[in-house]
Amino acid sequence: MEVSGAPADVLLQHPWLPVSISGCQFLAKIWFGDLEYHILLTDMMCVWEERMDSAAIQERAQKLNRRVRAEVKAFFSHLVEVVQPCLSGDGEPAEIEAQVTLMRREDGNISMTLNSKLAGLPFKWEFHCTAAPVTLVCAQLVCPLLAMSRLLQRQVEQLGGLLLRKDAEIQDYRENGATLSRERLQTDVFEEQTYREDFMAKALPLLCSEQTDARGFDATLQHLYAAVIAQANKRTRKRQLSEERPVEEEEEQPDASPSSGPGSVTNREQSQTKMADRAAVQQSVPATSSAAERPSSKPKKKKVGLFR
Amino acid sequence: MEVSGAPADVLLQHPWLPVSISGCQFLAKIWFGDLEYHILLTDMMCVWEERMDSAAIQERAQKLNRRVRAEVKAFFSHLVEVVQPCLSGDGEPAEIEAQVTLMRREDGNISMTLNSKLAGLPFKWEFHCTAAPVTLVCAQLVCPLLAMSRLLQRQVEQLGGLLLRKDAEIQDYRENGATLSRERLQTDVFEEQTYREDFMAKALPLLCSEQTDARGFDATLQHLYAAVIAQANKRTRKRQLSEERPVEEEEEQPDASPSSGPGSVTNREQSQTKMADRAAVQQSVPATSSAAERPSSKPKKKKVGLFR
Numbered sequence: 001m002e003v004s005g006a007p008a009d010v011l012l013q014h015p016w017l018p019v020s021i022s023g024c025q026f027l028a029k030i031w032f033g034d035l036e037y038h039i040l041l042t043d044m045m046c047v048w049e050e051r052m053d054s055a056a057i058q059e060r061a062q063k064l065n066r067r068v069r070a071e072v073k074a075f076f077s078h079l080v081e082v083v084q085p086c087l088s089g090d091g092e093p094a095e096i097e098a099q100v101t102l103m104r105r106e107d108g109n110i111s112m113t114l115n116s117k118l119a120g121l122p123f124k125w126e127f128h129c130t131a132a133p134v135t136l137v138c139a140q141l142v143c144p145l146l147a148m149s150r151l152l153q154r155q156v157e158q159l160g161g162l163l164l165r166k167d168a169e170i171q172d173y174r175e176n177g178a179t180l181s182r183e184r185l186q187t188d189v190f191e192e193q194t195y196r197e198d199f200m201a202k203a204l205p206l207l208c209s210e211q212t213d214a215r216g217f218d219a220t221l222q223h224l225y226a227a228v229i230a231q232a233n234k235r236t237r238k239r240q241l242s243e244e245r246p247v248e249e250e251e252e253q254p255d256a257s258p259s260s261g262p263g264s265v266t267n268r269e270q271s272q273t274k275m276a277d278r279a280a281v282q283q284s285v286p287a288t289s290s291a292a293e294r295p296s297s298k299p300k301k302k303k304v305g306l307f308r
Numbered sequence: 309m310e311v312s313g314a315p316a317d318v319l320l321q322h323p324w325l326p327v328s329i330s331g332c333q334f335l336a337k338i339w340f341g342d343l344e345y346h347i348l349l350t351d352m353m354c355v356w357e358e359r360m361d362s363a364a365i366q367e368r369a370q371k372l373n374r375r376v377r378a379e380v381k382a383f384f385s386h387l388v389e390v391v392q393p394c395l396s397g398d399g400e401p402a403e404i405e406a407q408v409t410l411m412r413r414e415d416g417n418i419s420m421t422l423n424s425k426l427a428g429l430p431f432k433w434e435f436h437c438t439a440a441p442v443t444l445v446c447a448q449l450v451c452p453l454l455a456m457s458r459l460l461q462r463q464v465e466q467l468g469g470l471l472l473r474k475d476a477e478i479q480d481y482r483e484n485g486a487t488l489s490r491e492r493l494q495t496d497v498f499e500e501q502t503y504r505e506d507f508m509a510k511a512l513p514l515l516c517s518e519q520t521d522a523r524g525f526d527a528t529l530q531h532l533y534a535a536v537i538a539q540a541n542k543r544t545r546k547r548q549l550s551e552e553r554p555v556e557e558e559e560e561q562p563d564a565s566p567s568s569g570p571g572s573v574t575n576r577e578q579s580q581t582k583m584a585d586r587a588a589v590q591q592s593v594p595a596t597s598s599a600a601e602r603p604s605s606k607p608k609k610k611k612v613g614l615f616r
Contacts, residue, residue, distance in 0.1 A: 044446060044450060044451055045451075046443045046446055047442050108443075131441070131442045133439070134441075135353060138352060138353050138354055139353070141453075145450065145456075145457055146524055148457045149453055149457050149532075150515055152457060152460035152461055152464055153528055155460075156463050156467065158511075159471065162498065163467065163470060163474065165493075165495050166474035166475070166478065166495055166498075167474070169488065169495050172488050173478070173482075175489070176488075176489055178481040178484065178486030180477065180481065181480055185473075185477045186477060187470070187474055199463055203459060203462055203463070203466075204539045207459055207539075208539045208543050216454055221457055227508055227512060232516055235516050
């Protein structure tokens with residue numbers, strides 16, 4: 001496996017796309033650069049990755065397709081064309097027919113084989129994915145999921161507060177003699193502790209009997225993931241700017257842009273890609289993705305990175 | 309580093325305890341067995357671990373304390389006595405004075421040094437923590453955090469539904485001419501989409517400017533983590549039992565026990581420990597904690613393990 005200069009922050013902007021390969025459910029992120037790629041796969045039990053640069057792609061393409069003579073550019077553009085629909089999450093077959101099979105190896109690694117046709121000849125590609133570095137798993141999953149949990153927890157608390165206010169309003173109407181025209185409209189008084197206990201008792205067993213694999217990361221959570229990443233990215237850029245021009249620290253201002261409506265997905269994703277591009281350009285600190293690359297021996301006060 | 313037979317499922321039952329070492333915030337899990345231990349540490353950027361068995365403990369204790377002559381049992385019980393208060397999360401000093409210092413190494417690993425006194429003589433211990441296997445990170449953090457997010461998301465949806473019902477009740481009172489005695493009790497109609505957009509715009513920047521490190525995993529989330537793990541564990545045991553005695557599959561019954569009140573923590577933790585012990589005994593499948601230990605080359609239909 002060749003380690004190329006895959007921009008970790010750009011990959012972070014990508015959504016985790018649900019893919020089904022050989023009957024297994026995975027979440028995938030794939031980034032194609034200029035004759036290089038970085039793929040991430042997870043079944044939530046492990047996370048695998050492969051980073052390949054131009055030379056490695058050329059070598060593997062030749063090795064797997066001895067009868068096909070082509071430049072690395074031709075191999076690569078064919079690969080992009082074939083792989084992207086397979087890993088686009090919508091599960092729709094590519095226009096160019098391609099078969100993807102997955103094999104879990106004895107050593108825990110996985111191989112994903114892709115069979116298609118290039119200029120009429122059979123074309124084969126293999127992704128050799130090995131366990132991703134823990135720091136990458138933390139950046140791509142642990143930190144965002146923790147931020148999402150915190151955000152949702154806060155929302156739960158806020159909605160609980162709103163319910164108490166609704167009850168106070170209802171109580172006032174009732175105390176002033178108001179009655180309901182339709183009895184079925186009457187609600188129970190919201191009691192936070194009782195509600196939570198009841199919710200946990202009912203929802204928890206259901207949740208655990210449902211999709212606990214990659215499919216559990218559903219569209220709503222994907223949306224939240226994107227919003228959390230976009231915000232962390234915005235914050236990183238602000239820090240970088242303020243470190244470049246040290247003025248008095250700006251206060252974070254609430255920003256009205258991250259709408260959560262399903263209709264705004266495409267717009268958000270587009271703007272995220274732009275942000276990601278900008279972030280990649282402005283990123284002055286090397287994106288470390290392996291524990292072995294950590295340089296510091298002392299805790300730093302001012303870390304520049306997402307989720308810091 | 310010696311790999312001992314640390315029961316992964318037992319460690320899973322342990323809560324992540326917030327600890328502050330050398331000015332850095334970490335979450336820690338530590339399990340002491342019979343002359344063996346397994347420690348996990350995370351700063352949410354990486355996860356480190358060390359597993360040590362009797363022989364390895366004896367060797368390191370002798371190497372670090374040449375002047376102290378004692379059996380491994382004496383070293384170990386002193387270690388347990390000293391370490392547990394340091395990593396108990398409450399930050400209270402141990403009765404036996406001990407100093408803990410942390411060093412991040414060039415290679416990304418961390419060393420935690422503990423200085424105390426054993427029978428009047430200086431006693432030194434070092435934890436040499438290396439990056440944890442990705443499968444362990446997935447089991448201990450990724451899966452539980454995803455389950456927590458799903459649970460909270462469902463709660464948000466349910467509370468939204470309750471608010472709509474409250475509004476229908478309020479509307480009915482109003483339509484029948486009811487008025488409020490105190491104007492300030494009047495609430496705005498809950499409009500889910502508008503609320504969510506407003507919440508995201510305000511809460512997201514705040515959240516990201518707050519504790520995004522290990523401290524973000526606060527008591528409420530810890531509580532949810534424990535509940536999710538307990539449920540997954542219960543489900544695993546049910547599956548194991550049904551595989552041992554294959555009768556018609558039992559339906560998951562809502563269980564009223566997982567109360568979420570802060571007062572119930574101790575009881576829950578006690579019962580979890582019992583469950584963990586039972587799980588460890590009943591566990592028939594070896595607890596894999598490293599990608600390299602994965603044996604299968606084909607997807608299994610019936611996986612026995614937490615979160616499956």
